[in-house]
Amino acid sequence: MISLEDRLPSEAVVNAVSDIEDSDVTDLPPLYGAIDTDALDALFTGDAATSVTFEYSGYTVTVEDNEVVFVQQ
Structure with a gap:
């Protein structure tokens, strides 16, 4: 699980997967x-639940509206 923390969701996804794989993006x-x-x-x-x-x-x-990225294998 990774928080988006001022990152675009697309950036957070790639960073989360690279962290899991211990590789460069x-x-x-x-x-x-x-x-x-x-x-x-x-x-x-926006503010809509997504x-x-x-x-x-x-x-x-x-990727959830509470600004969290979950990655599962």
Whole structure:
């Protein structure tokens, strides 16, 4: 679990997965191959309750409106 802490959701997802894999973010496949990163970031700019789950680099990633990223294998 990672807090977004002033990061875009797309950045937080890549950072969370790179932390789990103990690798550099540049070693991961592009996130835009799994989800539209602009749409992902736009979903979390308002106050509406939102939750998005998708597959990325062998993980199930969930971004929630409380600004938390969950990554599960």
